[in-house]
Amino acid sequence: AQKVTQAQTEISVVEKEDVTLDCVYETRDTTYYLFWYKQPPSGELVFLIRRNSFDEQNEISGRYSWNFQKSTSSFNFTITASQVVDSAVYFCALSEGVMGGQNFVFGPGTRLSVLP
């Protein structure tokens, strides 16, 4: 069965620090997709990135970067020079194969607090 683990329940950093959110996944499929979502205090989940299992290239988008390592089944998310607006709950998610739907599994989330 597929599973997503986010071992860090809560993280607090001071503004301008770098922070890495960990995500470890389990799947038996060779084709799968990984996602990161941000849930600010308003409640709506905001899509950040999708990565498929055949593309291990790291990605950078502004202050955000993602490190995908199939060898360790990890898809970690780093925020550089954190800001107060980055305070939110961050979810990692996994979708196996091409079915999606019921095969879309979210991790428990990591609550990030960025202090001024």
Added chain:
Amino acid sequence: DGGITQSPKYLFRKEGQNVTLSCEQNLNHDAMYWYRQDPGQGLRLIYYSQIVNDFQKGDIAEGYSVSREKKESFPLTVTSAQKNPTAFYLCASSMSTGPDIQYFGAGTRLSVL
């Protein structure tokens, strides 16, 4: 302005009462989903729909019902059979039920009186 609209933002349920949460999307997406979020936990899938007039149970469908009479709308009814309905409910949609990006509404917070 395309997106997903959930209403109401807050909802209170009395014992033995059924309540309905609204979800409307204007993204022309085929697939729609309902998730439940409890404090400190991830999202759990209640129901999803791949197409109009079709829907499938998720992991925690007991005590809930849905309909999909229009592409744009996917209302969720929390029935009196759901003994612990207090939670945050999120609706999402995607192009299809493949591994497409799911876009979310702002959620409805349901509490029991």
